Each structure stands twice: as C-alpha cells, then as structure tokens.
Amino acid sequence: MTETERHERKPVGGTLRDIGWGGIYVFTEGAFNMTTGGPRLADFLSALPDILPGPVVLTDADGGIVYMNAAAESIFGRTQKEVLDRAVWDTVFPAGSEERTHRLFERVVSGEQTEPMELEVTVAAGGNRRILWHYRVFHDATGGPEAVLATGTDVTDLRRLEDRDRRLAQKERERLAHEEATQASEARFAGIIEMASDAIISINAEHAIVHFNRGAEAIFGWTESEVLGEPLEILLPEAARKAHRRHVKGFADAPVQARQMAQRQKISGLRRSGEEFPAEASILKLDLPGGRIFTVVLRDISERVRHEEGQRVLAEVGRILSQSLDEKECLSGVAEITTRQWADFCLIDRITPEKGTRRVESRHRLAGGQEAARTLQTIPLDRSAPHLGSQIHESGMATLVSPAGAAHLSQLAQSEEHEAALRALDPGSYLAVPLRARDETLGTIVFSRGGDRIPFDESDLVLGSEIGSRAGLALQNSILYHDVQKALLARDDVLGIVSHDLGNPLQAIFIGLEALERERARRADDHPGQEEYYLSAIRRSAELMERLIRDLLEIRRIEAGHLTLEPEAQPLGPLVREALAVIDPLARVKSVEIENDFDEAEIPNIAVDGDRIQQVLSNLVGNAVKHTAERSTVRVSAKLREAELWIRIDDEGPGIAPENLDHVFDRFWRGPGGRGIGIGLGLSIARGIVRAHGGRIWADSEVGRGSSFTFTLPLKGDAAQRAPAFSPG
Structure with missing residues (x-):
C-alpha cells in the first residue's frame, strides 16, 4: 500500500463500532478489523485512559494513526480527527526527524526493536519534549502485524532533574577534587615551610606569634609550643622592639603586599640564650577570614657577616704588612688590627736560631685586659713545658681550643702569677697558628676571645692560619731585607778599608808623578823615551785603581740577593x-x-x-x-x-x-x-x-x-x- 493510499484510506465494506472512548470507533468488518479476537481488546482499550495518564497512540501496521487519547491531543496540540490515518512520523515528531523515526517504526513492527525508546516530540506549547515510549505490536490470526499500541511518559522534567543532578554531582566532584588538591598543596607548602632553613614566623594584628617553623626553632632556640601566643618582642633585642612595632604598623598601612625589612639599616635577632645575631628579613601581610596576619621570613646571616669581617681583617693585615719591612712594625700592626676587629687578645712569639723563642707582642682589646697582656709578655717561661702556643712548637700545626676552661688554663700555667694572668684574660676559646714561610716556622701567634663572646670555630682557625701565613711571609721578607742591610753595612766597612788602603798609595803615586813631571822639565832632552814609558805606566795604573775604587763604591747603591722559586x-x-x-x-x-x-x-x-x-x-x-x-x-x-x-x-x-x-x-x-x-x-x-x-x-x-x-x-x-x-x- 502506498503512502497516498494509506492516507486516503476509508472504511469500505465494514461498520464502525464504538469501543467506549468518547466517539472513537474501530472497524468491525471489512479491510481493517480491530475487534478480531472478541471483546477483550475493546475492553482493554476502554480502560487505557484511566490507567495511563500519558499520551497513547494506536497505529496500524503501516504507521497510520488510528487512535490518540486526550493526553496525546493535549501534548501534541492536535485532535484525533486532525491526525487520523496520517503517518505517525509526519505528525508528532520534530521536523527533520521523519526518516529516522520511520526506520525506528519499521524496526518495532518487524520485532527488531523491543526495548522502550526515548524520543523527542513536538508539543503544542512550542519546542520539544522527551517522551519515553513503551509499545506493543498486535498480530492478526495469520501472525502478521496488525497494529502498534504506544504509551508514553513525559520524562522531560525528569531528564532536566537528572541533568541538574549530574551537573551538581560534577560540581561536587570538582569541588572535592579541588579541596583535595588544595589540601595536598597546603600539606606540601606546610612541609616546605617546616623544612626551610630560614625562620618563617607569623604574627596576628596584636603581634602574638601564631606560627613558628622548624627553621625558626633552630635559629632562635625556642620550640613552637613555647612561643605560640607570645609577643614577637621575645625574639628581638630590647633596643629594637619599639621601632619594630612602628615599622610593622607603617607596613600595615602601606599599599604594598610585601617588602624587605630594614632596607636602610641592619636588623638583629635575639636567641633564647640572649645572644644577638645579624639577620635579613622580608615581611608579607595577608588578610584571612580570621583577620590579618603578618609573616616574616628571616635569615641568620651570622656566618656571612663573619666571613666578610674576616676578609676585611685579612685585607687590613695585608695592607699593614705591605707598608713596612720592619719586623716589629709588621708584628705590632698584626696584633693591633686583629684585636681591634676580630679577637680580644693577641700573643706573638718569635723563634730564631740565635735567641730561641722570645715573646715580642702581647696585646688586649680592652684596657682592663692590657695589664694581664703585659704580664704575660714579661713572665719568663720554660719553653719545654706546656704553655700557650706550645702545640705549634711540637707539631707545627694550627690548634683550636674551645672551650678553654679553668682546668685547661691550670695545665698551661707555670706559676701562680702566670695562672692569674691567664685567668684575667678570660679566654673562652683560643687558637694558635704558626708564623710560617717556606716550610719554616718563624714563630707563633695566639688569638683568644673572652667567654662572653662567640667562641672561635673552624672557620676562625682557617682565618687565623691565613693571617699567620701572610705575617710569616712578611716576616721572611723583613728578615731577608735586614740580612741584606747587614751585608751592605759589612760591605761598606770593607769598601771603606779598601778605599783607605788604596787611597794612600794612590796619593803617593800621584805625588811622585807630579815630582817626576817637574823633574823632567829640568833634565836634558837626550833620554826622553825611557822616562816617558815609566811615567805612562804609572798613570795608567793609577787611573785603573781609581776606576776600581769608584766601581766598588757604586756597589753601595746595589742590593745583592738570591731567590729560589717553587713553581x-x-x-x-x-x-x-x-x-x-x-x-x-x-x-x-x-x-x-x-x-x-x-x-x-x-x-x-x-x-x-x-x-x-x-x-x-x-x-x-x-x-x-x-x-x-x-x-x-x-x-x-x-x-x-x-x-x-x-x-x-x-x-x-x-x-x-x-x-x-x-x-x-x-x-x-x-x-x-x-x-x-x-x-x-x-x-x-x-x-x-x-x-x-x-x-x-x-x-x-x-x-x-x-x-x-x-x-x-x-x-x-x-x-x-x-x-x-x-x-x-
């Protein structure tokens, strides 16, 4: 049957029977008989409106609409009379979907499609709605398809709710994932903060400490539990506390989020032990739900400052040593510079083959310690017994003693006066280094610091050894210079004797020459050759001797020396x-x-x-x-x-x-x-x-x-x- 025949089909040779659906009739005789099988189908169809409030559509096996309930009419905006006998895919489904819907219908009729289908339909209010269709195919006595009954459920709102739930579930999953990532990031950040060697300290608006990492514990000597809730001032030297509060207030009012602290002056921290130390720091402000906090990242720069100070000491020592070749000036300059900039006390012993070991310099930074320093310089010592610097005499190696307690000082003392002088110095630590040049130990230098200062450590030992090396080299140059001066003086003495001893004979020669020359003028001219020969020889000898003396005297302005290199x-x-x-x-x-x-x-x-x-x-x-x-x-x-x-x-x-x-x-x-x-x-x-x-x-x-x-x-x-x-x- 063609589409045209199906749309134009009319009941022929049959009668319409009312099945109780308000004016809906089915053919009982003729080409299209829906009542085959007795009254059971009619009763079923009569009950459908009460059971299924959704759309109900009945089509013949070719897709022509035979029946449509009131719910379907309401949804589709068309009456049953308007759509009767029209193909279902041309009537209730959106434009453009006819071919696809037609194929689905054929699959349903043939039995290939048995599961419910969710399809969009065009509704009277405009737009489309989603209907979940359940269907059943009725067959005639021969088993062929005779009609298709489709019942629908409008699931548009359900699907919208499901879409909303899916979106909400997706957002929830994203939120949870974000929270998990945030927590992981915070955990990593907290771990980094805890592992940082710098001190990271947070305070609230009242300057109470709310965070104190492990780096801060290591630098300041306090534990986190001991300082939480305490004022930040416990970490600052007393002189800096008022100024610090002003600086924080000024930063709080400034438009910047972070800045480096104390850009125009040095800052210091205060350890639990009471020791002040140099530092550099940056500050950050954050406005959190609980209020504003300030976070300070502080670095202990003690080692860097000590290294810079050491380099300045070395430079100053080098400058002094380069200005003089006098031994006393060199060693006195080393003692003066080191006690002014680095150590509290400096003691220098000089070792020579002729005089053995002798004390040449003893100086203290403070006036109160200078008396003890003078005492140590004058006390006679048994150099074979232990004393300050005796390790150098034994091993030639630099030595660090820290701490230098009372028991250690007693072991070094050789008399009550000696021990009293050592105790008056209060050497909390000391180091002894050799005055060394070219593998030769020329003396020793002992440096000490009082018990109230940071004790010497290995870095100070390296610095002291370098000072000793430079002073030793300058001392060797001084020795060489004075040796040369002594040699020059000895040579001058020799030259004086030589010039005197040669000068007298020369003077006699010149006098004799003058006499001969005067005598020759009075003598006859008959023997000129022989006399001229001797006069000439005498003059040449005299001139040669004079030139020799002049050359010897010129040597006084020339320095002689020898140098062996070690390339x-x-x-x-x-x-x-x-x-x-x-x-x-x-x-x-x-x-x-x-x-x-x-x-x-x-x-x-x-x-x-x-x-x-x-x-x-x-x-x-x-x-x-x-x-x-x-x-x-x-x-x-x-x-x-x-x-x-x-x-x-x-x-x-x-x-x-x-x-x-x-x-x-x-x-x-x-x-x-x-x-x-x-x-x-x-x-x-x-x-x-x-x-x-x-x-x-x-x-x-x-x-x-x-x-x-x-x-x-x-x-x-x-x-x-x-x-x-x-x-x-």
Whole structure:
C-alpha cells in the first residue's frame, strides 16, 4: 500500500463500532478489523485512559494513526480527527526527524526493536519534549502485524532533574577534587615551610606569634609550643622592639603586599640564650577570614657577616704588612688590627736560631685586659713545658681550643702569677697558628676571645692560619731585607778599608808623578823615551785603581740577593683576585675603582711560584692605586702573545717623565720629591721576581695621562731551572 493510499484510506465494506472512548470507533468488518479476537481488546482499550495518564497512540501496521487519547491531543496540540490515518512520523515528531523515526517504526513492527525508546516530540506549547515510549505490536490470526499500541511518559522534567543532578554531582566532584588538591598543596607548602632553613614566623594584628617553623626553632632556640601566643618582642633585642612595632604598623598601612625589612639599616635577632645575631628579613601581610596576619621570613646571616669581617681583617693585615719591612712594625700592626676587629687578645712569639723563642707582642682589646697582656709578655717561661702556643712548637700545626676552661688554663700555667694572668684574660676559646714561610716556622701567634663572646670555630682557625701565613711571609721578607742591610753595612766597612788602603798609595803615586813631571822639565832632552814609558805606566795604573775604587763604591747603591722559586702549574685568576682583594680597602679609601679584565677562561695554567707572583701583582697594583688620584680607575688585564702571557696594570695617575722611566726599577728610587710611603724597593723586587721566572717587565707612561706597567711570564718551561737565583737589579 502506498503512502497516498494509506492516507486516503476509508472504511469500505465494514461498520464502525464504538469501543467506549468518547466517539472513537474501530472497524468491525471489512479491510481493517480491530475487534478480531472478541471483546477483550475493546475492553482493554476502554480502560487505557484511566490507567495511563500519558499520551497513547494506536497505529496500524503501516504507521497510520488510528487512535490518540486526550493526553496525546493535549501534548501534541492536535485532535484525533486532525491526525487520523496520517503517518505517525509526519505528525508528532520534530521536523527533520521523519526518516529516522520511520526506520525506528519499521524496526518495532518487524520485532527488531523491543526495548522502550526515548524520543523527542513536538508539543503544542512550542519546542520539544522527551517522551519515553513503551509499545506493543498486535498480530492478526495469520501472525502478521496488525497494529502498534504506544504509551508514553513525559520524562522531560525528569531528564532536566537528572541533568541538574549530574551537573551538581560534577560540581561536587570538582569541588572535592579541588579541596583535595588544595589540601595536598597546603600539606606540601606546610612541609616546605617546616623544612626551610630560614625562620618563617607569623604574627596576628596584636603581634602574638601564631606560627613558628622548624627553621625558626633552630635559629632562635625556642620550640613552637613555647612561643605560640607570645609577643614577637621575645625574639628581638630590647633596643629594637619599639621601632619594630612602628615599622610593622607603617607596613600595615602601606599599599604594598610585601617588602624587605630594614632596607636602610641592619636588623638583629635575639636567641633564647640572649645572644644577638645579624639577620635579613622580608615581611608579607595577608588578610584571612580570621583577620590579618603578618609573616616574616628571616635569615641568620651570622656566618656571612663573619666571613666578610674576616676578609676585611685579612685585607687590613695585608695592607699593614705591605707598608713596612720592619719586623716589629709588621708584628705590632698584626696584633693591633686583629684585636681591634676580630679577637680580644693577641700573643706573638718569635723563634730564631740565635735567641730561641722570645715573646715580642702581647696585646688586649680592652684596657682592663692590657695589664694581664703585659704580664704575660714579661713572665719568663720554660719553653719545654706546656704553655700557650706550645702545640705549634711540637707539631707545627694550627690548634683550636674551645672551650678553654679553668682546668685547661691550670695545665698551661707555670706559676701562680702566670695562672692569674691567664685567668684575667678570660679566654673562652683560643687558637694558635704558626708564623710560617717556606716550610719554616718563624714563630707563633695566639688569638683568644673572652667567654662572653662567640667562641672561635673552624672557620676562625682557617682565618687565623691565613693571617699567620701572610705575617710569616712578611716576616721572611723583613728578615731577608735586614740580612741584606747587614751585608751592605759589612760591605761598606770593607769598601771603606779598601778605599783607605788604596787611597794612600794612590796619593803617593800621584805625588811622585807630579815630582817626576817637574823633574823632567829640568833634565836634558837626550833620554826622553825611557822616562816617558815609566811615567805612562804609572798613570795608567793609577787611573785603573781609581776606576776600581769608584766601581766598588757604586756597589753601595746595589742590593745583592738570591731567590729560589717553587713553581707549580696553576691558574693565575685566583692570584689576581687575591691581590686585588688585598688592595681593595686602600682603593676604597681613595674611591679608586679597580677593574679586573683578567679573562680566566682564555688563560691556561702556568708554572709559577704563586706567592711571588701575587707579591708582584700586589706591588704593581698597590703602586698604581697609591699614585692614582681619587675617583679614578686602575685596570688589570692580560693577553696571550705567542709563547708568553702579558699582564698589564694601567692607572690614571700623573705619569712619569721620560727621563725617569729608566730609573723606576732602581733600588731606593722614589722619583722627584720622594712622595708617598715606602723606601723604593717594590718595583725593584717585582723586577727581580719576574726575571727569576724568565719574564720581562717594563713601564710606559705619558705625563698627565697615567702609567702602564707590563710584565710577561713564559707559558712553558721550568722557571726555577732557567733562573735558580737572581739579583733584584
């Protein structure tokens, strides 16, 4: 049957019978008989409106609508008469879904689709609604499909509720996942805070401590349970408490969220022990539901400050040692600087083959301790028995004693007076280091700190050993210098004797020559040859003796010396940095900037004696800084040229006149006017060391523009073998 035939179908040869659904009839005879099987189907259909309040649609096997209840009419907005005998997929389903709905109907009729279906239908109010259809296929006596009964339930609102529930459930899952992630993040953050070595402390608006991490416990010495609820002031020195509250209030009123604390001044913390320590800190404010809190992240910078102070002490010690070759001035300067900036007490013993061990310096930082220091300097000691610094005599190794209790001091005391002096010093800790140079122990230095100060530790032992090493090197230079001076005095005595002993005969020779010359004028001229020969020989001998004496006297202005090098392949960059660090305090005083253009990456290791090359750099850079005007620049640079390394020091000083350039490396030469500190040995010593390494040194200068000093070092070879000894000239 075609679509047109089905839509135009009319009851033929049959009658319509009322089945009790308000004017709904079915054919009882003819081509379409719905009452086959007796009254049972009619009774069933009559009861459907009462049982199923949802839409009910009855179609024939071809999909034509035969019956539609009132609920269906209400939903679809059409009466049964309007849709009677029309295909169900063209009537109640949305436009565009006809083909799909038709296929579903055919699957239902054929028995392929048996499960309920949820489909959208077009409703009278506009739009679509979702209907859950249950259906049943009725068959004729032959078993063929005769009709399809579909009952629907409007599940639109249910599905909306289900969608809403799904969205709510999804949001709940997301909320729970977010809470879980937040809790995990907070746990990780709390773990990080607890593990942090810095102190992290939170206070409320009343300055009461509400959080105190493990880093804070380690730094301040309090436990969290002991400080929670306590005022922050217990962690601050008394002098800083009022100012701290003002600073926090000012920060609370400021628009910034965080800032570094005490940007213009130093801050300090107070440990549980009462010890103050330097610190740096940042502060953050947070507005939480419970109120505003302030969180401080504080770092204990004691070690850094101690290291910086140590470097300043080293620089100052180096400056003092470089200014003099006098032993007493050098050692006195070391004692004065170390007790002023680092230790409370300094004791220096000098060891010499001739005089053994003797005490040369004893100084205390405080006036009250100076009397005990003087006593220790004068008390005679048995050097074979234990005493301060005796470990150095036995092992030559630096020693740290911390704490130095009363029992230990009693073991060192050699008399009641000695013990009383030791106790008066109150050495809570002390260290002893050797004055050492070239594997030779020239003496010992003992440093101590009072019991009320932070005791010495291993880092202080390293610093003290470096001071001892530098002082030992300066002491060795002083010894060499005085040995040379003694040799010069002895030589001068010899020269005086030689000049006197040679001078008298020469004077007699000259007198005799004059007599001969006068006599020759009175004599006859018949024997001139023989007399002229002897006169000439006498004059030549006299002139030779005079020139010899003059040369010997010139030696008085020349210093003789010998130097053995200990070359080792090493990078020069650290030597340059160390030399500049030593000179840096002097440069800062004059506001002179030292530029280090030494490119360590391009310079290979070179076999040199590191201490001697550092001495050269210190002399040259120190000389440049000394002669450079304030707010000027000194530059250190280096470059490779063939088989040599050229190191150059440029300054912006007054320059050197051309006529003086040839003399800058002479001994005792100080230039016109003799300005500045020193005796004119620095450049001469530098030249001798460079020559001992097989290198060269020279100066270039332009008056009014500055000077440049350049020295070279060979890249290969054994400097010690090339030049085992040298004369600084």
